[in-house]
Amino acid sequence: MKYVYDSPDLVAAWVAEHIPHCERGFTNYKAIGVLDDDGRIVAGMVYHNWEPEFGLIEISTAAVPGSGWYTRETMARMYQYPFLDIGCQMIVLRLKASDIGLQRMLAVTGYTLTRIARFFGRGEDGVIATLTYEDWADNKFNRRFHHHETNAPRKDPPIHAERAMPPGRTSLAASPHMRGH
Numbered sequence: 484m485k486y487v488y489d490s491p492d493l494v495a496a497w498v499a500e501h502i503p504h505c506e507r508g509f510t511n512y513k514a515i516g517v518l519d520d521d522g523r524i525v526a527g528m529v530y531h532n533w534e535p536e537f538g539l540i541e542i543s544t545a546a547v548p549g550s551g552w553y554t555r556e557t558m559a560r561m562y563q564y565p566f567l568d569i570g571c572q573m574i575v576l577r578l579k580a581s582d583i584g585l586q587r588m589l590a591v592t593g594y595t596l597t598r599i600a601r602f603f604g605r606g607e608d609g610v611i612a613t614l615t616y617e618d619w620a621d622n623k624f625n626r627r628f629h630h631h632e633t634n635a636p637r638k639d640p641p642i643h644a645e646r647a648m649p650p651g652r653t654s655l656a657a658s659p660h661m662r663g664h
Contacts, residue, residue, distance in 0.1 A: 484525075484552065486560060487516035491529075498527040501545035504579065504603055509543070515560060517552045526552035528561050538572035540565050553588070558624060566616050573615050580608035589614075593622035 487494065494514035499505040509531045517526035526546035533540045542565070546552045565571040578585050580598055590596060594612040602609025619625065 484554060484557065485518040485520075485522070486557075487518060487524075490514075490516060494524065494527040495529045497524050498529045498543055498545040501527075502543060504577075505543065513564070515564065517546075517557055519550065525550035526557070530565060532575075533569070535569075538570060539575060540569070540571050540573075541575045541577070543576070555624065558592075562614075562619055566619060571616065573613055574619075576612040576614075577602070578610050578612065579603055580610050582610075586610060586612075591622075592624070593618040 491512060491514035494516035495509045495512055497516070498514070499508040509529050511533070512529050512531040514527060514529045516524050517528075519525045526544065529543045530540050531543065542561075544561075562574075565574050576589065576594070578589075580602075586596055589612045592614065594614045595618070597611045597613075599609050599611060601607070602611075
């Protein structure tokens, strides 16, 4: 897997396209793309609705089923940005109650799941998943791999909250990770 940090607009559009209830897309966000060995996006994480006064950020993710994207390395990168780089105390994720597979994956990671009736309209219940820093730091993956430690090894520089997104970027085509895609 390869990771893309410099094309947030393209990654965010890809994630929005792959989440059925995300037709409006995202505003004011950062994003990380996960690419396969051929340079195709197989997953993406979009961090949005950042509320620094509460230490709260929302994450939206999408992935190609069976792509093998959720590796230890991806997990480290996925959670180091909100918890270590910008100092979040909690991540929030919204999902449909019918997405049992994702609920299982989130529960194993340490998320608390709360079902909310009609959250996605009259006919669709939802789930709010929350993950605190403490629950993340104490999950079985971190106890084994120490991703939560500030000196944990990193292969790429962190995304900085204060850094502006690259202006005018609309495609990964200019990225060396995407040649031939």
